[in-house]
Amino acid sequence: DSGVTQTPKHLITATGQRVTLRCSPRSGDLSVYWYQQSLDQGLQFLIQYYNGEERAKGNILERFSAQQFPDLHSELNLSSLELGDSALYFCASSVGPHPNSPLHFGNGTRLTVT
Amino acid sequence: GQQVMQIPQYQHVQEGEDFTTYCNSSTTLSNIQWYKQRPGGHPVFLIQLVKSGEVKKQKRLTFQFGEAKKNSSLHITATQTTDVGTYFCAGPETSYDKVIFGPGTSLSVIP
Numbered sequence: 001d002s003g004v005t006q007t008p009k010h011l012i013t014a015t016g017q018r019v020t021l022r023c024s025p026r027s028g029d030l031s032v033y034w035y036q037q038s039l040d041q042g043l044q045f046l047i048q049y050y051n052g053e054e055r056a057k058g059n060i061l062e063r064f065s066a067q068q069f070p071d072l073h074s075e076l077n078l079s080s081l082e083l084g085d086s087a088l089y090f091c092a093s094s095v096g097p098h099p100n101s102p103l104h105f106g107n108g109t110r111l112t113v114t
Numbered sequence: 115g116q117q118v119m120q121i122p123q124y125q126h127v128q129e130g131e132d133f134t135t136y137c138n139s140s141t142t143l144s145n146i147q148w149y150k151q152r153p154g155g156h157p158v159f160l161i162q163l164v165k166s167g168e169v170k171k172q173k174r175l176t177f178q179f180g181e182a183k184k185n186s187s188l189h190i191t192a193t194q195t196t197d198v199g200t201y202f203c204a205g206p207e208t209s210y211d212k213v214i215f216g217p218g219t220s221l222s223v224i225p
Contacts, residue, residue: 002156033213042217043157043202056212090156099206099213100145102159 025093
């Protein structure tokens, strides 16, 4: 158990809809990272937050947004969903703002867009 | 932008054979991290290398960081069925706080 909690585990929705994925980092970790993993694909970095502030941004679509709240949990919002957004979305956390410490991954949210 | 490549993409070995995966970055890395993802699971941190030329061992696993800090390798001696999974290398850009993952090497072990 990594200590990172992601909900929900599975999500099935239709094209054009909007969903919110939630992540609670490991106790003591201030950084939260979001990654997208499509079928047979690697881990695509979306965005990182540290202590409530956006820290780094990857190839995150404009239809996607995220935030980290004062209690350090994070939410990833996906809107105007397309079939191609179907993927496994992982949240990971680490202690500091810089990528010099290991990432601890949650179990992921599997999103299916129909 | 930074690109991280891994070869091979897939590797099938007989149980007991050795296995090596190679990781190459287009830019110098401040450190390299290795993760393992079992089928249906999430990535799990294995190790981090920081120094140029560093070598670390974990039982049957040997990790190396290149002298130029742009490449790394993971070698598994005498593979076991428990080694099955995808091995990812990951490295942060030196100037930006992004941990970029390679595409991974998927290892299958035939009993």
